[in-house]
Amino acid sequence: IFVGLIPLGLLVVIIVITLFLTALMRQLFVGAGFFAQQRAELLVVIPGLILALVVYGVTIWLMLRHIASWQQAGAKARAKGALWMLSITVLLVVLPVVLALVLPQHPAP
Numbered sequence: 001i002f003v004g005l006i007p008l009g010l011l012v013v014i015i016v017i018t019l020f021l022t023a024l025m026r027q028l029f030v031g032a033g034f035f036a037q038q039r040a041e042l043l044v045v046i047p048g049l050i051l052a053l054v055v056y057g058v059t060i061w062l063m064l065r066h067i068a069s070w071q072q073a074g075a076k077a078r079a080k081g082a083l084w085m086l087s088i089t090v091l092l093v094v095l096p097v098v099l100a101l102v103l104p105q106h107p108a109p
Contacts, residue, residue: 003066004085007059011052018048020036056093060086
């Protein structure tokens, strides 16, 4: 069952590493001014997020291939559990985006 959580685990690890490197870049460029800090942080954040997106997509694709092979081999319970966990993983990743789109950005007066 927990095999379906592998994409979420990899995504969390990559995001934590990206945030750590962003904080490190901020400390390295502390004396250079705001715009130098901002540029240095973006040089870490953008590739980190692209890497996270690619790794997450490839991992989900590989998981779906494994699930399909489990279904063909007759391990239906294992495949069903992995699909449920993969669905929960996708829900956890998409939920913040949906909430940001649905909830108002400015509080009512």
